[in-house]
Amino acid sequence: MRTFSHRGRLALTALLAIAVVSLLGAPARADGEAKLLAPSGSLRVGIYPGSPTSMVSDAAGKPHGLSYDLGAELAKRLGVGVDYVRFQRVADIVSAIHDGQVDFTVTNATPARANEVSFSQPVLTIELGYLVPANSPIGKAEDIDKPGVKIGVTKGSTSERTLPTKFKNATIVPAESVKVAIGMFGRGEIDLYATNKPTLFEMSDQMPGAKILDGNWGAEHMAIAIPKGREDALPLLNRFVTEEQSSGALDTIQQQAGLRGATKPTRE
Numbered sequence: 001m002r003t004f005s006h007r008g009r010l011a012l013t014a015l016l017a018i019a020v021v022s023l024l025g026a027p028a029r030a031d032g033e034a035k036l037l038a039p040s041g042s043l044r045v046g047i048y049p050g051s052p053t054s055m056v057s058d059a060a061g062k063p064h065g066l067s068y069d070l071g072a073e074l075a076k077r078l079g080v081g082v083d084y085v086r087f088q089r090v091a092d093i094v095s096a097i098h099d100g101q102v103d104f105t106v107t108n109a110t111p112a113r114a115n116e117v118s119f120s121q122p123v124l125t126i127e128l129g130y131l132v133p134a135n136s137p138i139g140k141a142e143d144i145d146k147p148g149v150k151i152g153v154t155k156g157s158t159s160e161r162t163l164p165t166k167f168k169n170a171t172i173v174p175a176e177s178v179k180v181a182i183g184m185f186g187r188g189e190i191d192l193y194a195t196n197k198p199t200l201f202e203m204s205d206q207m208p209g210a211k212i213l214d215g216n217w218g219a220e221h222m223a224i225a226i227p228k229g230r231e232d233a234l235p236l237l238n239r240f241v242t243e244e245q246s247s248g249a250l251d252t253i254q255q256q257a258g259l260r261g262a263t264k265p266t267r268e
Helices: 002-037 066-078 090-098 158-166 178-186 197-204 231-247 249-257
Strands: 042-047 081-086 105-108 117-132 150-154 171-175 192-196 219-227
Touching: 002 066, 002 231, 042 066, 042 090, 042 105, 066 081, 066 105, 066 117, 066 219, 066 231, 066 249, 090 105, 090 117, 090 219, 117 197, 117 231, 117 249, 150 158, 150 178, 158 171, 158 192, 171 178, 178 192, 178 197, 192 197, 219 231, 231 249
Parallel strands: 042 081, 150 171, 150 192
Antiparallel strands: 105 219, 117 192, 117 219
């Protein structure tokens, strides 16, 4: 009996020691993760205008978006400020993260980009599609691959890299930004635009009579991107993503940004 009690006391002492270490270590770990993810003292969040996956403005002029709002939420959890760094397109943000000039964004986690940055687990899956203007003769995807058809894509995007292998007769025309692409429609420089559906919905709101073709030509798996060398923070980021999904916070962000065409994360 005395032996059992002695072991019990040892076990209790060990448990108490672990608890104390855990309690004392938690702030230290959080502080360390903050320094790792936001070494400047603020979380530098890369955004580009025109896409609800990044940043758009509501009717009152208030900004919303997946990158914009998730960046703010993560900064709050880390106990640091947030510094928004604006770019014209997502490819520029990825380059800035690779160079250590930006700490955070949400973007399509492609294998090519995974060579440049590190990704969290998927946040959302969104369909890729095509937008045509009012009175377009293109009514379905099968009408696209014809000589003389000009497909607009964002310069440096996944669409620009992927679609040339899909279409042998149509011409791929890069646009500097989504905003520029809308003007290109008006000047007849493009016949349709290919990108993720949330961006296409946002564009269609500014183009009366425009429509998104049925179906999709693939999917984007949106995830948090951080600079290489900060992988020790990925467990925290993955917990953050899971909590945002399960708490309903991610649904609220999507609604505020008017993000349409998204589904629960999937892995291919």
